[in-house]
Amino acid sequence: MAPAIASLTNGAKRAAYSASQLARVVWFTGHYAYGRRVMGPLTDPGSAPYAEKFGPLDRDRLKTSFRELFRDDWKNIATGVYKFPGELRRPPSFSHLWRQSRDYLRDAEKVARRKHDHAHSEVLTETHREKYPRYFLQNFHYQTDGWLSDDSADRYDMQVETLFTGVAGPMRRQSLPFIRAALSGHDITQAKLLDLGSGTGTFLDTVKENWPALNVTALDLSPAYLNKTRASMGRWKNVDFVQANAEDTGLAGNAYDVVTAVYLFHELPPRARATVAAEIARLLKPGGTFILTDTIQFGDEPGFDILLENFPRGFHEPYYDSFCRTDLEALMGQYGLKRVNDKVAFLTKVIAFQKDGD
Numbered sequence: 052m053a054p055a056i057a058s059l060t061n062g063a064k065r066a067a068y069s070a071s072q073l074a075r076v077v078w079f080t081g082h083y084a085y086g087r088r089v090m091g092p093l094t095d096p097g098s099a100p101y102a103e104k105f106g107p108l109d110r111d112r113l114k115t116s117f118r119e120l121f122r123d124d125w126k127n128i129a130t131g132v133y134k135f136p137g138e139l140r141r142p143p144s145f146s147h148l149w150r151q152s153r154d155y156l157r158d159a160e161k162v163a164r165r166k167h168d169h170a171h172s173e174v175l176t177e178t179h180r181e182k183y184p185r186y187f188l189q190n191f192h193y194q195t196d197g198w199l200s201d202d203s204a205d206r207y208d209m210q211v212e213t214l215f216t217g218v219a220g221p222m223r224r225q226s227l228p229f230i231r232a233a234l235s236g237h238d239i240t241q242a243k244l245l246d247l248g249s250g251t252g253t254f255l256d257t258v259k260e261n262w263p264a265l266n267v268t269a270l271d272l273s274p275a276y277l278n279k280t281r282a283s284m285g286r287w288k289n290v291d292f293v294q295a296n297a298e299d300t301g302l303a304g305n306a307y308d309v310v311t312a313v314y315l316f317h318e319l320p321p322r323a324r325a326t327v328a329a330e331i332a333r334l335l336k337p338g339g340t341f342i343l344t345d346t347i348q349f350g351d352e353p354g355f356d357i358l359l360e361n362f363p364r365g366f367h368e369p370y371y372d373s374f375c376r377t378d379l380e381a382l383m384g385q386y387g388l389k390r391v392n393d394k395v396a397f398l399t400k401v402i403a404f405q406k407d408g409d
């Protein structure tokens with residue numbers, strides 16, 4: 052922990068946490084509101100509104116759940132379950148914020164045009180088809196360049212935090228107590244963690260902040276996202292970078308104490324989800340833990356079901372609905388991974404599965 056934070060009293064730390072997190076919520080909610088306005092209504096002009104199965108949104112529960120996330124996040128920090136997060140400790144420079152904001156706002160217009168035109172396969176080119184599975188070659192969220200450019204990787208964290216109004220960090224961090232439990236009793240210098248679909252490395256960076264000596268591997272199919280991770284994780288030792296499909300990683304089996312996947316599974320079609328689950332079971336050591344962190348599913352927060360129903364209508368998310376209906380316990384169970392614990396954290400759910408021991 053930076054000396055400035057380490058030397059503060061608990062009350063002062065809490066004030067620093069609240070101020071920093073509040074600033075993030077205000078900043079990203081402002082961008083969210085702008086993005087929503089540019090995107091326009093869910094339905095195309097002149098079309099009938101969607102017939103909604105669920106509803107209405109339970110706004111009181113939404114506010115309470117939002118507050119509960121911060122309460123849990125702070126409690127974990129205050130009790131030493133994880134460290135005061137770097138993203139709250141190191142405020143970004145004004146020039147960084149300015150560039151990030153300008154880029155996001157300019158790109159939002161392109162995203163809105165793509166949504167309007169239903170243009171979600173711009174990256175489905177012949178050259179890309181030779182290298183990547185068909186399902187990967189889409190403009191998820193109508194994002195510019197899909198997963199396949201440096202600009203997309205540079206913009207990703209801003210887009211995710213904006214989508215989640217500044218709480219992607221606290222939601223991802225709810226995976227850390229599960230990692231702590233999985234690593235309990237291990238010699239950290241010998242333990243190995245693999246993060247599938249590691250994106251720009253934001254989650255792995257948080258993992259390394261907490262366990263600097265842990266051997267971690269970032270795996271992603273996108274060379275651009277992996278390069279971004281490589282750049283952002285340069286300060287850490289014992290980090291490997293693997294560009295591969297999570298369905299067939301080419302990595303050694305029975306080798307990892309922990310495998311994580313954060314917001315990957317809802318981007319996969321059902322067939323690929325099953326293949327990745329089988330691959331995770333192969334990669335884990337006997338007794339190892341798979342920690343799945345992803346969107347909540349239908350029924351987890353009944354008052355939010357309408358959000359899950361409408362999300363794939365506003366953003367290009369072709370596999371989201373089927374993910375939200377998947378019996379994950381049954382899916383993982385087919386490959387010998389048993390659910391041992393879970394936690395719903397606002398719009399995210401963390402589930403720990405354990406591979407049978409020897």
Ligand SMILES: C[S@@+](CC[C@H](N)C(=O)[O-])C[C@H]1O[C@@H](n2cnc3c(N)ncnc32)[C@H](O)[C@@H]1O
Nearest residue numbers: 198248249250271272273276295296297313314
């Ligand atoms: C929604 S992002 C999640 C990124 C990161 N885990 C996070 O917490 O933000 C999904 C990531 O999964 C990667 N991805 C999608 N399909 C993949 C596959 N079959 N194998 C490996 N990576 C994949 C994408 O390139 C992207 O970086």
